[in-house]
Amino acid sequence: MKVSRLVAALASGLLFGVGLALSGMMDPQKVLGFLDLAGAWDPSLAFVLAGAVGVSALGYAIKGRLDRPAFAPRFAVPENRRPDGRLLSGAALFGIGWGLAGFCPGPALAGLVLGLPEVALFVAAMLTGMLLYRLLAERPARTVGAGL
Template sequence: MKKFSFAALLSGALFGLGLAMSGMTDPRRVLGFLDVFGEFDPTLAFVLGGAVATTTLLFRFVLRRGSPVLADTFQLSNLKHVDARLLGGAALFGIGWGIAGYCPGPALAGLGIGSTEALWFVPAMLAGILLHRLVNRA
């Protein structure tokens, strides 16, 4: 378990560093990317494109291993259909991303660099997670 926790911490720190270095912890940059009819900033497209290209190239090689390095099996979704909950969740996520300029990863990385926006966003995000759990428990 210690190896798994350390690997998770290291992976999260590397991800956060990448977000900070690429400027994705700045909500103004994200909002600039979403403002296609205003002051459009295409830099997020390069970050997203790099992530998609890396995943596309390397995912099949990772799955050939048979199992992850620090776990017994891969945890892959077996869902094959799009339903109302998925569409609603995606829409809500997109609306929140467009309003705040943050999604969970950059928001947490933003906390690490002292972003004022992240100090407001993260508690609201945690409240939303708690509300979701309370509603789905009933």
């Protein structure tokens, strides 16, 4: 039971990594080429997204017919569907960072295996940013929650 869950996670990560490598999206210049509407626009990322969203939509359609996943007691999919200020400000900050370097979390992590110091630096800063979020944003929320 436990092992099957780990094997599924490993296989899923492997598919993701091979897909990223094949898609060309590990290359920040290709990503920036998509985001640069005023330059020589490179539509590659739109094809990646179309392929990925199309297949993932099929998966969610199948999920609707299932009571539970194969190796876990229940689906851990967010129920909240309403956008809020936290979501939008977080997405806005993420977009600025994405536009500055051309890296989002998946390609940056997968790119670590190439051994480039720039990728390691970006990933170290990204992990620091995630830790900062825990320190700055989560603690006050928890204190307020405890006070109520």
